[in-house]
Amino acid sequence: MADFDLVIKGGTVATAADTVPCDIGIRDGRVVALGDSLKNAKETIDATGKLVLPGGVDSHCHIAQMGSMGVETADDFESGTRSAACGGTTTIIPFAAQYRGQSLRTVVDAYRKRAEGKALCDYAIHLIISDPTEQVLGQELPGLIRDGYTSFKVYMTYDALKLDDRQMLDVLACARREGAMVMVHAENHDVIKWITERLLNAGKIAPKYHVVAHAAPAEREATHRVITLAEIVDVPILIVHVSGREAIEQIRWAQSRGLRVMAETCPQYLFLSAEDLDKAGFEGAKCQCSPPPRGKENQPFVWLGIEDGTFQTIGSDHAPYRYDEGGKMKNGPNAPFTKVPNGIPGLEVRMPLVFSEGVLKKRITVNRFVSLMATEPAKIYGLYPRKGTIAVGSDADIVIWDTERKVTITQSILHDNMNYTPYEGQKVQGWPIVTLSRGRVVWNDGKVVGKPGHGQFLPCALPEPAKPRPRPAGFDYDFARF
Numbered sequence: 001m002a003d004f005d006l007v008i009k010g011g012t013v014a015t016a017a018d019t020v021p022c023d024i025g026i027r028d029g030r031v032v033a034l035g036d037s038l039k040n041a042k043e044t045i046d047a048t049g050k051l052v053l054p055g056g057v058d059s060h061c062h063i064a065q066m067g068s069m070g071v072e073t074a075d076d077f078e079s080g081t082r083s084a085a086c087g088g089t090t091t092i093i094p095f096a097a098q099y100r101g102q103s104l105r106t107v108v109d110a111y112r113k114r115a116e117g118k119a120l121c122d123y124a125i126h127l128i129i130s131d132p133t134e135q136v137l138g139q140e141l142p143g144l145i146r147d148g149y150t151s152f153k154v155y156m157t158y159d160a161l162k163l164d165d166r167q168m169l170d171v172l173a174c175a176r177r178e179g180a181m182v183m184v185h186a187e188n189h190d191v192i193k194w195i196t197e198r199l200l201n202a203g204k205i206a207p208k209y210h211v212v213a214h215a216a217p218a219e220r221e222a223t224h225r226v227i228t229l230a231e232i233v234d235v236p237i238l239i240v241h242v243s244g245r246e247a248i249e250q251i252r253w254a255q256s257r258g259l260r261v262m263a264e265t266c267p268q269y270l271f272l273s274a275e276d277l278d279k280a281g282f283e284g285a286k287c288q289c290s291p292p293p294r295g296k297e298n299q300p301f302v303w304l305g306i307e308d309g310t311f312q313t314i315g316s317d318h319a320p321y322r323y324d325e326g327g328k329m330k331n332g333p334n335a336p337f338t339k340v341p342n343g344i345p346g347l348e349v350r351m352p353l354v355f356s357e358g359v360l361k362k363r364i365t366v367n368r369f370v371s372l373m374a375t376e377p378a379k380i381y382g383l384y385p386r387k388g389t390i391a392v393g394s395d396a397d398i399v400i401w402d403t404e405r406k407v408t409i410t411q412s413i414l415h416d417n418m419n420y421t422p423y424e425g426q427k428v429q430g431w432p433i434v435t436l437s438r439g440r441v442v443w444n445d446g447k448v449v450g451k452p453g454h455g456q457f458l459p460c461a462l463p464e465p466a467k468p469r470p471r472p473a474g475f476d477y478d479f480a481r482f
C-alpha cells in the first residue's frame with residue numbers, strides 16, 4: 001500500500017515562519033509528512049525549482065451577493081472559487097448580507113443554498129449586519145456564531161447598510177460578549193453625502209468625483225471614531241479595505257497605544273490611483289470602489305503599512321460588477337457616480353500582484369507574503385491551522401509558484417465572470433501554476449481541472465481571546481455586560 005496519495009517533490013516550501021527545501025506527503029486531503037526524499041506515493045508532482053506556498057485565504061470578497069444598489073455580483077460560488085484557485089487562493093470568505101428588516105438566520109440559510117454544489121475550493125462565510133435589533137443581537141447572532149459564523153462586517157456609510165454610533169456600540173458589545181470578530185467599513189457617511197450634494201448640484205457627476213466625495217479625511221474620521229467606540233467596549237476590531245494615509249496613521253496610533261485594532265488593505269490601493277477614475281468617458285467607473293484609490297503619492301504609505309506591520313492582511317475586496325447594463329452601467333452609460341455600483345474585481349490577481357511588487361521587489365519577504373495572504377487571515381477568522389499554512393495535519397491547500405514566469409494581466413487570461421479587469425496591461429512576475437484544494441489538483445498549468453461541489457463550507461472557530469487590557473482607574477466598567 002502506498003504511504004501517500006500524492007507527494008510534491010523538490011520544491012522550496014515557504015510558510016509564514018520558514019523557507020525550507022522539502023517534499024510534502026499528502027494523504028486523505030491532508031499534509032501527513034514534510035521531509036526529504038518522500039517515496040511510495042500513488043502520484044508525484046515535481047516542484048523542482050519552484051516555490052511551494054500555502055493556498056491563499058481571501059477573507060474579503062463579495063460572491064453571489066446582492067450589493068447595496070440592488071445589483072448582483074457577476075461571480076457566483078462556481079466562477080468565484082474557480083477564479084480564486086487559478087490565482088493561488090484556496091479559501092474564500094464572502095459575505096451573507098442582511099438588509100434591514102431581514103432575519104439574519106434566513107439570510108444565512110439562503111446564502112448557504114447559493115453555495116451548494118458549486119464551489120471548487122473551500123469557503124467560510126462572514127455576515128453583514130445592517131439591522132442590529134434586539135432579536136438579531138440577542139438571539140440570532142449568538143446562535144449563528146455558535147454555528148461557525150464568527151465574524152461580521154458593519155458599515156459606517158451606504159444608506160442601505162449604515163449603522164449609527166449607538167448601533168455600532170450595541171454590535172461591538174455583542175461581539176465582546178460572544179468573542180466574535182467585527183470588521184468595519186469606516187467612512188463618514190454625512191461627510192460623503194454633504195460633499196456629494198454639492199458636486200451633483202455643480203454638475204460634477206463623472207466617476208472621478210467619487211474620489212472627491214469619499215475624501216480621505218472622511219475615512220480618517222470614521223476610522224478614529226470606530227477605534228474609540230471599540231476602546232470603550234474593549235473589543236478587538238478589524239478595519240477593512242483601508243486606503244488612505246490618514247486612516248493608516250490612525251490605526252498605527254491605536255496600535256501603539258495597545259488597542260487591539262487590526263487592519264486590512266487591498267491591491268487596488270497599491271496599484272490603482274485616483275487617475276484611473278479619471279479615464280476618458282465612463283471608463284473610470286471600472287475603478288470605482290469605496291473607499292476609492294487615492295492619489296499616486298498615497299501608494300507608498302500603503303506599502304509602508306504593509307512593511308511595518310500596521311496591516312495584518314491583504315484582501316481583494318473582489319466586488320465584481322460587469323462593465324455593462326447589468327453592472328456598472330445599470331443606470332446608464334453616463335450615470336452620476338452615485339448611481340454606479342461600487343466595487344471592482346481582483347480575486348484572481350490579489351496574490352500575483354502583491355508577490356510581484358512586494359516579494360520580488362524586496363519590499364516584503366516571502367514569509368511575510370504568506371502571513372498577509374494566508375496565515376493571518378486564517379488565524380484572525382478562526383480557520384488556522386486547518387488553513388493558512390503547510391504543516392502536518394493541515395489541509396493540503398497548496399500552491400506551486402513559478403517565480404520566473406512573466407505575465408501581462410489581461411481579462412482574457414482570468415477565470416471570473418467579468419468583462420474587464422482594472423489591472424489590464426499590468427505586468428507581473430511570478431504566477432501560480434498548480435493549485436491543490438484538500439489534496440486535489442484544481443488548477444494545473446493553464447487548465448482548470450477542479451470540479452464544482454468539491455469545495456466545502458468551513459465553520460469558523462472563535463478567534464483566540466485577547467488578553468484583557470489594563471484599563472484606567474474609573475474606566476473599568478465592562479459595558480458589554482453592564
Ligand code: URP
Nearest residue numbers: 185289290317319342343
Ligand atoms: O466598493 C466596494 N468596496 N464595494 C464592495 C462593498 C464593500 O463596501 O466592501
Ligand code: ZN
Nearest residue numbers: 185240241290
Ligand atoms: Zn466595505
Ligand code: ZN
Nearest residue numbers: 060062317319
Ligand atoms: Zn467589500
